[in-house]
Amino acid sequence: MEVKAEFLNVTVSRGSGDGVYQEAFQVPAYDNQTVLDVVSWIQQNVDPTLTYRFACRVGMCGSCAMMVNGQPRWTCRTHVKKVSTNQKLKIEPLRNLPVIKDLVADMDPFFGKWVEAEGVHHPTRTRYEPIEQIDPQDAARTTANEGIECINCAVCYAACDTVTNNADYLGPAALQRAWTVYNDVKDADKSAILDAVSGKGGCHSCHSIGSCTHYCPNELNPMQAIAGLKRATSKSFFKKGR
Amino acid sequence: MDIRLYMAQRLSALVMAPLVLGHIAVMIYAVQSGITTAEILGRTQGSILWFLFYGTFVLAVSVHAAVGVRVILNEWLGIKGNTLNLLSWAIGIGLLLLGGRAVLAVTFL
Numbered sequence: 014m015e016v017k018a019e020f021l022n023v024t025v026s027r028g029s030g031d032g033v034y035q036e037a038f039q040v041p042a043y044d045n046q047t048v049l050d051v052v053s054w055i056q057q058n059v060d061p062t063l064t065y066r067f068a069c070r071v072g073m074c075g076s077c078a079m080m081v082n083g084q085p086r087w088t089c090r091t092h093v094k095k096v097s098t099n100q101k102l103k104i105e106p107l108r109n110l111p112v113i114k115d116l117v118a119d120m121d122p123f124f125g126k127w128v129e130a131e132g133v134h135h136p137t138r139t140r141y142e143p144i145e146q147i148d149p150q151d152a153a154r155t156t157a158n159e160g161i162e163c164i165n166c167a168v169c170y171a172a173c174d175t176v177t178n179n180a181d182y183l184g185p186a187a188l189q190r191a192w193t194v195y196n197d198v199k200d201a202d203k204s205a206i207l208d209a210v211s212g213k214g215g216c217h218s219c220h221s222i223g224s225c226t227h228y229c230p231n232e233l234n235p236m237q238a239i240a241g242l243k244r245a246t247s248k249s250f251f252k253k254g255r
Numbered sequence: 256m257d258i259r260l261y262m263a264q265r266l267s268a269l270v271m272a273p274l275v276l277g278h279i280a281v282m283i284y285a286v287q288s289g290i291t292t293a294e295i296l297g298r299t300q301g302s303i304l305w306f307l308f309y310g311t312f313v314l315a316v317s318v319h320a321a322v323g324v325r326v327i328l329n330e331w332l333g334i335k336g337n338t339l340n341l342l343s344w345a346i347g348i349g350l351l352l353l354g355g356r357a358v359l360a361v362t363f364l
Binding site: 175178179211212213215217218243246247250 | 256257258260261262265326329330331
């Protein structure tokens with residue numbers, strides 16, 4: 014890769030809690046360079062104590078999301094050229110989550126809400142029964158397919174202003190997971206899902222701002238999934254009165 | 256916002272929408288050649304129809320606005336729990352009393 018005689022001015026958020034501060038670095042600019050490359054360069058060449066998280070480097074694992082110039086991005090698939098202005102980069106940990114250290118956000122609240130939203134499989138059969146045949150063209154299956162590529166990167170969670178203002182809100186990823194499982198023909202307890210997303214911080218707290226859909230790196234549509242949950246819970250409300 | 260509050264707000268909006276359109280349509284129709292207070296009161300006084308029309312509207316507004324302001328109080332000012340419940344009820348009942356008084360004043364009092 015050709016090294017240009019120019020540098021990126023990178024500001025990185027360091028520390029945690031009350032001790033958060035911004036540290037400036039100069040990083041060589043390359044023709045082809047992702048934001049994760051920049052962070053890795055700093056850690057390997059300037060400060061080995063810089064803490065960040067990544068694994069696959071190809072947009073599959075969902076562990077490297079950070080705020081880049083104020084916007085949530087999957088850093089391994091985000092080219093510096095597309096997001097930097099005047100060779101400047103500001104890199105921070107994901108918004109809406111507690112910070113463990115430097116660029117590492119604590120994902121516990123995010124995954125905790127997945128469980129709260131009942132995005133878990135409720136089997137229709139036991140392992141001793143034959144596997145159920147599913148028609149891939151089935152309408153419910155098609156709807157479920159729309160959400161299964163979620164990599165749990167929490168970019169949508171960091172992008173959501175409702176999450177910022179309402180600590181109880183389950184967030185786009187958890188609700189989209191609930192909608193996906195709800196539409197799974199093999200799921201046996203759909204009313205448990207509807208109950209889980211009908212509480213105080215459930216799907217009805219969503220203001221349809223749409224940042225989740227705008228920022229989702231896999232181009233999924235959590236806002237549409239949440240609208241689906243609103244429709245399903247409304248129908249159930251008229252049927253059962255709750 | 257849970258499902259009950261959500262349904263209360265959406266259903267009250269459903270009630271309000273045609274009433275708002277009806278209100279605006281009547282206003283445009285009624286004031287075409289100018290109208291006095293006496294003429295308005297002449298039509299509304301003793302009218303069970305107008306009492307029901309605006310009475311329903313006030314009821315729907317009280318529910319709708321109380322839920323809406325409740326969300327704003329929670330998300331913007333961080334008010335929670337009993338304080339939030341109390342404020343929401345106060346807003347709802349307050350609007351109901353103010354609106355109810357106005358409706359009664361032009362229809363029956």
